[in-house]
Amino acid sequence: MTYKVLLIDDEPGALEGLQLWVDWERLGYEICGLCSNGVDGLQMIRELHPDLVITDVNMPLMDGLQMIEQCYEERLNDVKFAIMSGYNEFEYARKALRFGIEHYMLKPIMQEEAEEVLEKIHADLQQAQKQRRLALEAEREETASLIRNVLLDIPIDEAGRAKLRAMSNHDTRWNVLMIQSEALLLMNVRRRMEQFLAQEVCTYVVDLGQGRLGAVYREAQDDSELEFAKLLALSREYSSLPVLMALGKSQASLLDLAHGYRTARTAMQLMFYDADYTHLVSYENFRTRPFQHHYPTYLLDNMIRTAELLDKSGFREAVTAASSTFREMLVDPQIVKKMMVHVFYSLLGMVEELDEQQSRRMMEKYEIPGVNDHVVSLGAMMTDLIAAGEECIDLLLVQQMNRSQGVVQDINAYIQAHYRENLTIKRLAELFFIHPVYLGQLFLRKNGISVNEFVHNLRIEEAVLLLAQNKLKNGEIAERVGYSNYNQFLKHFEKRMEMSPNEYKSRRI
Incomplete structure (x- = not known):
């Protein structure tokens, strides 16, 4: 690095010799100014901001030591000084040392001696510059740390x-x-x-x-x-x-x-x-668009319900409807993100019941659990949620199909033994560990009729046998085969037999 040098001496010959004898460029310097007394030197120091000042001691108007003392008083501390003096001015040099000036050259100036001193000063300037840079960096790091704590509401002393x-x-x-x-x-x-x-x-x-x-x-x-x-x-x-x-x-x-x-x-x-x-x-x-902190709770229920029903199109519609409502109401994004994370984990929970490995794979595949820490838009988040939901539904359908092969016969046998009870698809799904929607679809495909129709058929078949025995009243028969409401019994009997229970009795007599 090149440093700026100011030369001060009241002897023109001495200034000219310094310029000509010393290879300033090779030593890493450039001369930025020349003057002949301390008053002009002080002014040039203020204006030119040299890195090094080489000054004579005994000069008119203001000598070199007075100029140096004034620089210290004005806190011009970044400049380094070297003095030139003759043998008879050594007392001046000793006084200069008390100001902390370490380098001096005896007149007449010899080229080799001057270059040796200037090389040492150059090394000192480099070291001082490095120390200033490190001090500045440390100062900035300390300030940055304080500012970071302020931003994050961390107390500072x-x-x-x-x-x-x-x-x-x-x-x-x-x-x-x-x-x-x-x-x-x-x-x-x-x-x-x-x-x-x-x-x-x-x-x-x-x-x-x-x-x-x-x-x-x-x-x-x-x-x-x-x-x-x-x-x-x-x-x-x-x-x-x-x-x-x-x-x-x-x-x-x-x-x-x-x-x-x-x-x-x-x-x-x-x-x-x-x-x-x-x-x-x-x-x-x-400032003119504040966020809302409330939303219709049915939006969340619809997304989870359609997923539980294994309804892909319904799930997609529920997510799209929720997205439109959030955008229209301008619901706080943090609330929306938390809701979507809840839906995602609900999907994973459904998959985990059947296959923990698939659940872990989906967790790694989709970024929804980390939306609070990532740059994300509503559209991108909803797209990921729809993809995750559809994949979840597909997995559930496949897994349930694999596990339900042959299970219809077991379901049929159970219904035949318990048709008099209050049977529902939900109850059967819990007993046979099959999703209720899929159970209903599978039962219809295998038997050609729904679970409810199958139950009513069995009840009416038994009712016909009891009516033929003519030992019980119609209401007692309805109750025995599983109907708590006689009108329900009457409705299903007439639908299947195309006549009322009384007509059926009369024809049997």
Whole structure:
């Protein structure tokens, strides 16, 4: 690296010799100025900000030591000094050492000696620069850590609060740009964000966990619209990638940025519904569109019920209807996500009863359980849920078909032994571990009639036998074969026998 050098001496010959004899470029220096006294030297130090000042001691107006002392008083601490003196000025040199000046050259200046001193100074400048850089990085890391804690509502001590309070002033406002993406992209996004905001002195990019970054910056006082336009242009660089950005509400103090972060998170949830926001949204867009925190509970019931009935088209319609209602009502995305996770786990529970391995495979295949930690839209989430539901229903149909081969005969035998009882498809499904819808379909396919018709046929067959014996009253017969309501018995008897019980009796006499 090249360092700037200011040469000060009241002897023109000495200045000319220094310029000509020393190979400044090879040693890593460039001469930025020349002057002949301490007054001019002090002014040039203020204006040119040299890295190294080589000065004579005994000069008019202001000698070298007075100039150095004034620099320290003005806190011009980044400049390094080397002095030149003759043998009879050694007392000046000793005094200079008390100011912490380590390097001096005796006049007349010899090229080899001067270059040796300059090489040592160059090494010192490099070491000092490295230490300043490390100190600055440590300072920024400490500040970034404090800001991260503020954003996440983690308490900080009074010293930290005082530091952030000092950084905030009445003339500036601070804001946070929340960035959310997938883990593999996040490092690249962070580097790009740091490059983008590099020109801003007060900018901090912090990791907020769960695939989120927070870029905290000091807002431009004169052109916030231009600032937003630049951020929008940056977001468009990721138009084909799952990278979302949301701008919060600006705050007067860094200590208040937790609220700014909350507003940025709220704003980002708008993208759950509205694809028009592309990849950047501001909290200002949200203020007129607050989320609702209630929804019709039947939406959840319909999705689970149609899945339990193994009704693929019904399940698809239920999910689509729920999606439309959520969008129309603008239900809080976190509530919607929790509901969809509940439906997904209900589907897995149905599969797990028949095949735990298939349940685990579905868990790994679909990303729905992690929707709270990922960039996701309502449409994408519902598409995944429909696919998961249809796969679940297909698995249940196949599994139940495999397990139910030959089971119809067992069901028939059970009904023939228990038809007088209050039998329902649900009860039979529980006894034979078959889904009620599939049991009804399987029974109809094998027997040609429904379970209810089969039960009524058996009851009426027994009733006919009892009527032929003519020992019991009609009401007693109805009750014995399983009817608690005589009108029901009458209805099913006439349907099958095409006559009433009394007509049947009279014809048998």
